[in-house]
Every structure is written in C-alpha cells, then in structure tokens.
Amino acid sequence: MTTSASFPTGSESAGTGSGTVTDRIVDANTRYAADFGHAGMAAAPALHVAVVACMDARLDPLATLGLELGDCHTIRNAGGVVTDDVIRSLTISQRKLGTRSVVLVHHTGCGMETLTEDFRGELEAEVGQRPVWAVESFQDADQDVRQSMRRLRTSPFLPHTDDIRGFVYDVRTGLLREIDPAS
Secondary structure (H helix, E strand, O other): OOOOOOOOOOOOOOOOOOOOHHHHHHHHHHHHHHOOOOOOOOOOOOOOEEEEEEOOOOOOHHHHHOOOOOOEEEEEEHHHOOOHHHHHHHHHHHHHHOOOEEEEEEEOOOHHHOOOOHHHHHHHHHHOOOOOOOOOOOOOHHHHHHHHHHHHHOOOOOOOOOEEEEEEEOOOOOOEEEEOOOO
16 A cells, blocks of 8 residues: 655644645545546455454555455454444445455454443533444454354355454554454
8 A cells, every 4th residue: 555755654743734634635536546547447346355354544454465456345443343334234245246255354452442331421421412333342352353253154134154254463563363263
C-alpha cells in the first residue's frame, strides 16, 4: 500500500500542513484516479474469499495476507468480531458474489480487550440515549476468534462454512497465529 508523503505520521498533528486530513485524502484520490487501472475489475473477489478483520490502523489485511485489490472482500469493524452486520455482509458475499472461504483476523493488544458493556451506559449518561448495539468487547482474542468461528458455522444464512479459519495477528512481529476452533 502506498501512502502520500503529505499525510501526517503518527507523531504529527492532523492540523499540520495545508488543509485538513480529509482535504489531503481528496487530493490523494485525484492523483490515484489519474492512473486508475481497475475499471474492468469484477465485484466478485478473484480468490472467492472474504476476510473479517479488526479496524485497527496497525493491521493491513491485504498486505498481511499477501492479497491484492480484487482478491477478497474485506469486512472490518472494532475487534473484527462477528456481528449481525458481518453475517449480513458475508451472506451477500457468499450468496451473490461467490465467496466460499472466510478468514477471521483479530490481533494482539486490541482495544476491545479494554472495553466492557459499561461503555453503553457511559454513552447513555453522556448523550441521553443508550445504543441499541452491543459493544462486543472481549478479554481473550483467541477465545473471541473461536466464538466468531462458531457464530459463522452455525448461521443458517451462510451456505459455505467448511473453510472458515481464524487467526490472531501479532502487531509486534507481523505474524499470524492460527487458532484451533476446538481448543
């Protein structure tokens, strides 16, 4: 993945340079579109795989898994947990766009390990409305990967549950560790 030198690094303020981060993103898109070569790419992923991963900025699913644009569907959320919306996306991916395999990727040092369902109460106290969604926090990434695999394998909406594998990505080494669903 190539990044523009005009973006702030982790140590720079979003307010440095000219314009907002969003302005810089729009400018980067203009440069990207000038050499755009994906107009004929199919919506269905070439490798018939869907990846469910955490949204953490330290995890680049394509690079981590040796994939390229067009190889897979990528579904990301906080924690990479299997929620109803993930099942919705995977159902569409499998039933309408031909995916057959699912790869789950959690990671070490996930912020979801520090939250609890109390977060919903905190939000309610702050904004006056309790979120309808569950936080889906967890204390053990390995165990949550196992739970996510079980949720997928037991979903009546997913016709292809034979090739579901789960991993924990180590943010310090870049290596994946496969999780045994039976442990």
